[in-house]
Amino acid sequence: MRLASNTYKAWIDTLIGKAVLIAITAVVAFLVASNQLVLAMAVAAAPLGIGFVLAVLGNPYFGFYALFAYTFIMFMPGRVLGTDLPVGIGAELLTVLVLMSALLRKKVQQQKIDGFVRQPVSIMLIIYTAYLLVEFFNPNMRSMSGLIFYYRKVLAFLLIYYIAYLLLDDLPKIVRFFKFWLIMCVLAGLYACKQQWFDFFGFETRWLMSDPHKVKLYYQGGMFRKMSFLSDPAASGILLGYTAVIALVLSQFKPFAAYKRWLYFACVAMVLGAVYSGTRTSYIVFAIGVAIYILMNFQQKRTLIFTGVSLLALAFILFGPVNNAAINRVRTLMNGTNDASLKVRDENRELIRPYMLSHPMGGGLATNGVEGERYNPGHELAGFPTDSGYLKFALEAGWIGLVILCLLYFVMMQQCVHHYYRSRNPTIKALYCAMAAALFAQIVAHYGQIAIGQMPGILFFFALMAVIGRLKQFDDPNIAWEEEEQ
Secondary structure (H helix, E strand, C coil): CHHHHCCCCCHHCCCCHHHHHHHHHHHHHHHEEEEEEHHHHHHHHHHHHHHHHHHHHHHHHHHHHHHHHHHHCHHHHHHHHHHCHHHHHHHHHHHHHHHHHHHHHHEEEEHHHHHHHHHHHHHHHHHHHHHHHHHCCCCCCCCCCHHHHHHHHHHHHHHHHHHHHHHHCCCHHHHHHHHHHHHHHHHHHHHHHHHHHHHHCHHHHHHHHHHHHHCCCCCCCCCECCCCCCCHHHHHHHHHHHHHHHHHCCCHHHEEEHHHHHHHHHHHHHHHHHHHHHCHHHHHHHHHHHCCCCCHHHCCCCHHHHHHHHHHHHHHHHHCCCHHHHHHHHHHHHEEEEEEEEHHHHHHHHHHHHHHCCCCCCCCCCCCCHHHHHHHHCCCCCCCCCCHEEEEEEHHHHHHHHHHHHHHHHHHHHHHHHHHHHHHCCCHHHHHHHHHHHHHHHHCCCCCCCCCCCCCCHHHHHHHHHHHHHHHCCCCCCCCCHHHCC
């Protein structure tokens, strides 16, 4: 980081550097005078962009955390400007830049590569990726551009997995990564609370009201669903729901006792943000995550106390003398199979089941839903409302692909649970438990909604895949992460 900063300063002090800055200033002035404000802002940011690239190349950890921070806030500029921006490309370019930095700054030894490839999760990811490559020959797919779009996303996620494995190479770095993620999610939860208590900012209201369909989607149950600074209420609610589980689980373990009050605060902030999102799946995510923690620790006295308190809190939320739109939205979960939207989803599944069974390799990647309408218009699956993440994947990649995906998720859970009971280090034990609860909650929620796949949650999901394999390498009961950081 310091090297990149010194290089940037040295370049600015040269004659060429000063000439470039003067030219940029002149171009910006001309664009502002021509009322090209967006383009002027882009040109003005060019020197900062150069400095940022040098900083990432100089420090891969800076780039890694900058990537995650960017995916949290990348939707906000579009709301401010009132237009959709190609923010996903920025995340992909930054991912490649971080990989270059990691490879330049960290010596990648053959034994480390062998260890990476031999991880059970890595093996399943290789099988999963190989199957997606076979989908290239699926005769039902009609669009090469749709295939490139899909492969580009998958490649970016695989790079995140590899980058996380390279960079998170000791216990303090892994704990630091969890801290960073919790802080970002707490900020997202607090921002959702701000939107609920003090209403949206003016630019957010204008962005929301500009599209009648968006208004219909956001206004439900007598309240506007809050999206924080993320892409939409569903992505916000699910992310905050399973991260609240992580905070709550970590607070129950001794290595994190010094942070217990902060973790409780973080949990409350994120739960409120999830409730205000109006995403019922997020409530299920939190409940399932807590249930998994209880099942994995039921033999302990503190877990029995925790279970009793949780049941009392749940009873108060469902039956207590509180009446407002947010709580009423939570209580709609009690409708169960009588819920109208659930009936529609079940009907859609039954309607499309024959297609899925008759197409073992599916209809082709990027052929379903909105992506299908964009890249494969006229396809049988284009625009079909799957809702379920598993159903969407089964329709596109077939029931063979669905089996492989389920095996991947099974291996992830098996590794978490196995190493939780085998670990001797209490910090590692706590992290495995938190990951098992959060991952299982997402895997279950993926049945009712596309819970795995949206930014920034998908980056965290693939980073956790790397952490699952990394943590077991540091399982020394005599070392605490606080001591290693000193």
